[in-house]
Amino acid sequence: MAKVQGAIKVNNEVCKGCQVCMPVCLENVIEMSKAVNRKGYHFAYMAKPEACTGCTNCAIVCPDRAISVYRVKVSD
């Protein structure tokens, strides 16, 4: 069965750590890092990369468009 696997790339310096992307992620992939960026914000990162489906929900609600989304079809 064809399955999709996704990944997000967060621009750490642009992310303001607002966490708006967290509740819209249906797979709860995103968490906030302990580290901070140059502005002092905790940026978002993929805590569960295997669960990401590349649905773009997080990217379209991101006010700063810090997230780019990638998606591939994989067959198991």
Next chain:
Amino acid sequence: MEVLDIIKPENQVFCKTKLMTDCALSYCPGCGHGTAHNLTMEVIDEMGIVEDTIGVAPVGCSVLAYDFMNIDMTQAAHGRAPALATAISRLWPDKYVFTYQGDGDLAAIGTAETIHACNRGENIVIIFINNGIYGMTGGQMAPTTLEGMKSSTSPYGRDIKTMGAPLKITELVAQLPGTYYVTRQSVHTHKNVRKAKKAIRMAFENIKLKKGLSFVEIVSNCNSGWKMTPNDANNWMEENMFPYFPLGDIKVDGKLK
């Protein structure tokens, strides 16, 4: 599959539009302005009308919109964006002219300009961000502030008897014959973002038809002004703003719904 194998240019399905500059947005974390800016630019990019689009920035938080939007833009005096957009669209009838305004700009100081531009049915798009407060100047009460809502100039909450009821300017302009498409959207969840993008797209498509003015209200949060975290502000908005400012189309193709 490893993450690094997926993150390749050929697999990319979403990235920031080129019509937004690399300037860091001056908005607070989680502010709906950033999403609304990006949606507008994505629509203009998808329609391929970047050479023919002229935007008018307001006074307020989004006063620096011309720094962020990589298109032809100008900036109007406080509240006078619809008047300036009128002039631009009359001089260049084939251009796509839009204004981007907040509630203090559009519904307070610019009420006359807004209502008369809507009544004349100018061929422009007005994008109206309603967050119920004056965000830039420090959270003062705006015409759209809800009853009982605390702000720095209504510290005991808005009192309807002395301060009046919140102004539903979108319903007001929908009654005018000049408006062709009037809608209210929000940008706090993925579903609402997709609906808002469709609404903005429809508004810009209406300019082609030259039928009248399109008015897109976006109910947004102001987490700094409301003194909440962004997600709390979004929940508060759902619970309190949406009952008074219900989402959905108010006027489509010149007919009230």
